[in-house]
Amino acid sequence: MVRLVLVLGDQLTDSLSALQQADKNTDVVVMAEVAAEAEYVPHHPKKIAFLFAAMRKFAAHLRAEGWQVAYTKLGDLENAGSIPAELLRRAQDYGARSVLATEPGEWRLIHALQDVPLTMTLLPDDRFLATHKEFEVWAEGRKALRMEYFYRDMRRKTRLLMDGDEPVGGKWNFDHDNRKPAKPDMFRAGPPKIEVDPILAEVLELVAARFPDNFGTLHPFQFHTDRAGALHALEHFVTQSLPDFGAYQDAMIEGDPYLYHAVIGLYLNAGLLTPLEVCKRVEQAYLDGQAPLNSVEGFIRQIIGWREFVRGVYFLEGPDYPRRNALNHQRKLPAFYWGAETRMNCISQAVGQTRDLAYAHHIQRLMVTGNFALLAGVNPAQVHEWYLAVYADAYEWVEAPNVVGMSQFADGGVVGSKPYVSSGAYIDRMSDYCKSCHYKVKDKTGESACPFNLLYWHFLIRHRDRFEGNPRMAQMYRTFDRMDEGRRKTVLADADAFLDRMSKGALV
Numbered sequence: 088m089v090r091l092v093l094v095l096g097d098q099l100t101d102s103l104s105a106l107q108q109a110d111k112n113t114d115v116v117v118m119a120e121v122a123a124e125a126e127y128v129p130h131h132p133k134k135i136a137f138l139f140a141a142m143r144k145f146a147a148h149l150r151a152e153g154w155q156v157a158y159t160k161l162g163d164l165e166n167a168g169s170i171p172a173e174l175l176r177r178a179q180d181y182g183a184r185s186v187l188a189t190e191p192g193e194w195r196l197i198h199a200l201q202d203v204p205l206t207m208t209l210l211p212d213d214r215f216l217a218t219h220k221e222f223e224v225w226a227e228g229r230k231a232l233r234m235e236y237f238y239r240d241m242r243r244k245t246r247l248l249m250d251g252d253e254p255v256g257g258k259w260n261f262d263h264d265n266r267k268p269a270k271p272d273m274f275r276a277g278p279p280k281i282e283v284d285p286i287l288a289e290v291l292e293l294v295a296a297r298f299p300d301n302f303g304t305l306h307p308f309q310f311h312t313d314r315a316g317a318l319h320a321l322e323h324f325v326t327q328s329l330p331d332f333g334a335y336q337d338a339m340i341e342g343d344p345y346l347y348h349a350v351i352g353l354y355l356n357a358g359l360l361t362p363l364e365v366c367k368r369v370e371q372a373y374l375d376g377q378a379p380l381n382s383v384e385g386f387i388r389q390i391i392g393w394r395e396f397v398r399g400v401y402f403l404e405g406p407d408y409p410r411r412n413a414l415n416h417q418r419k420l421p422a423f424y425w426g427a428e429t430r431m432n433c434i435s436q437a438v439g440q441t442r443d444l445a446y447a448h449h450i451q452r453l454m455v456t457g458n459f460a461l462l463a464g465v466n467p468a469q470v471h472e473w474y475l476a477v478y479a480d481a482y483e484w485v486e487a488p489n490v491v492g493m494s495q496f497a498d499g500g501v502v503g504s505k506p507y508v509s510s511g512a513y514i515d516r517m518s519d520y521c522k523s524c525h526y527k528v529k530d531k532t533g534e535s536a537c538p539f540n541l542l543y544w545h546f547l548i549r550h551r552d553r554f555e556g557n558p559r560m561a562q563m564y565r566t567f568d569r570m571d572e573g574r575r576k577t578v579l580a581d582a583d584a585f586l587d588r589m590s591k592g593a594l595v
């Protein structure tokens with residue numbers, strides 16, 4: 088009897104466990120562009136176009152490899168609208184009663200598949216380095232989960248940058264050589280250009296017609312949409328940007344969205360690249376003397392450390408994780424996250440490039456848009472939905488721990504030991520945004536004061552009970568307490584007035 092093999096939009100990998108265990112001669116691969124997936128948040132049009140074009144090309148690739156593929160386009164009249172409904176329709180078409188699938192990266196879809204009235208086999212997603220079990224065993228009995236220790240285990244497991252049992256260079260982490268501010272006039276190649284082929288052109292037309300109101304510009308479209316393109320992007324990064332990746336990974340420059348970042352997160356997460364092949368290529372660049380250890384180690388840590396760690400947390404913590412709100416933040420997400428005008432240049436730059444490119448790099452996500460939402464006390468569920476919608480690399484397993492955990496501290500400290508909050512001084516040090524801002528980063532009170540300066544104290548005082556005892560935050564409270572009483576009152580009153588104006592929709 089025919090068996091269906093489900094391949095989801097972020098499972099575009101030849102070595103996918105479901106494909107490995109399936110039989111080309113008898114099984115039918117099911118792939119479907121469906122409204123339910125395209126609409127669970129208002130995804131950026133570029134994200135939808137990237138995924139649909141990549142899905143169509145992967146289906147063509149599978150057919151060329153001898154697979155029978157039942158592919159449903161979004162506009163097909165018989166499209167049943169969701170993954171479960173498409174499976175049932177195809178099961179009827181082919182007389183199939185069972186489905187082989189690789190576990191989806193989201194609880195919502197795992198539960199939906201488990202409810203499908205067909206015999207469902209969910210295989211582990213072995214494109215990741217750590218299994219759920221391995222992460223559980225690692226996490227068990229630990230007072231706190233800290234990425235750095237998990238990362239060392241992943242280094243040992245993969246043998247990446249290892250010299251026997253010791254890390255190459257004698258240290259696990261070279262971050263003290265990193266985190267430099269960049270200068271606007273340095274050379275940066277950015278990601279390689281793409282050609283719009285007929286499959287992509289058709290998808291771009293479909294997306295423009297079906298999602299005209301979604302936040303984000305579709306043209307010019309800049310992402311690769313197949314494995315060859317993704318490999319090209321990786322090679323381009325390794326030869327052009329990797330050497331400076333480490334030193335400038337936290338820098339932000341107006342008008343330069345990419346700096347020395349790889350811009351491969353979307354390819355990794357859709358399955359067009361695998362984490363181990365990326366890390367091995369990067370390690371090779373070090374062994375060949377093409378890139379320094381601080382860059383190579385820092386980059387590999389992001390992938391075998393952070394990427395694997397956040398996935399472990401997502402599955403360990405369970406389906407309620409994205410809805411957590413440990414700090415009880417209830418403010419509505421301001422309209423300027425969806426493109427309304429703001430006088431804060433850093434926010435305007437980060438949101439503007441997000442709108443245009445479906446991309447912002449880590450520090451923009453963490454220390455600009457994330458930092459502001461946390462300081463202002465925005466409801467983390469709304470922040471989560473925004474990030475899930477607007478970035479081309481966003482899927483819940485990776486987005487939620489980064490947003491709900493790392494950026495909003497809404498998990499109460501599972502991902503991070505303290506909240507990532509900073510005043511405007513950090514943004515000023517790491518970027519050139521403040522130079523052309525309406526607000527003055529040096530002003531701590533008054534109309535012209537940088538809102539990050541005001542809200543920083545407001546946040547700390549709002550949550551004094553929770554954070555004062557944290558040894559890594561005690562110094563901040565001492566600094567506040569040393570201010571004279573009048574100044575303390577003014578800062579907090581100015582912050583309240585700012586939040587009030589913002590929540591009433593005034594231009595801030």
Ligand code: FAD
Pocket residue numbers: 347348349350351352353355356386389390393394395397447448449450452453457474475478480481482485486489490493494
């Ligand atoms: P580079 O800076 O060049 O890094 C290389 C790779 O390392 C990335 O492609 C990614 O695969 C991996 N990586 C780096 N940091 C992380 C991290 N914290 N978690 C997981 N992987 C990491 N990453 C996503 O893939 N999807 C998301 O939805 C996402 N949302 C984020 C939300 C917030 C608030 C923050 C602070 C970070 C988020 N990240 C997310 C992590 C990181 O910002 C992106 O992976 C990175 O910006 C992608 O761009 P790049 O490929 O140029 O990455």
Ligand code: DLZ
Pocket residue numbers: 094095096097119120121122124125126130134135138170191192193196482483
């Ligand atoms: C993100 C996404 C979108 C926009 N559309 C589809 C789709 O039409 N069909 C599909 O199979 N997958 C899509 N995806 C990816 C899924 O949402 C993703 O598999 C889950 O979020 C699990 O990570």
Ligand code: SF4
Pocket residue numbers: 430431432433434510511512514515520521522524525526527528537538539
């Ligand atoms: Fe952002 Fe404040 Fe700098 Fe303006 S002054 S760019 S609001 S940090």
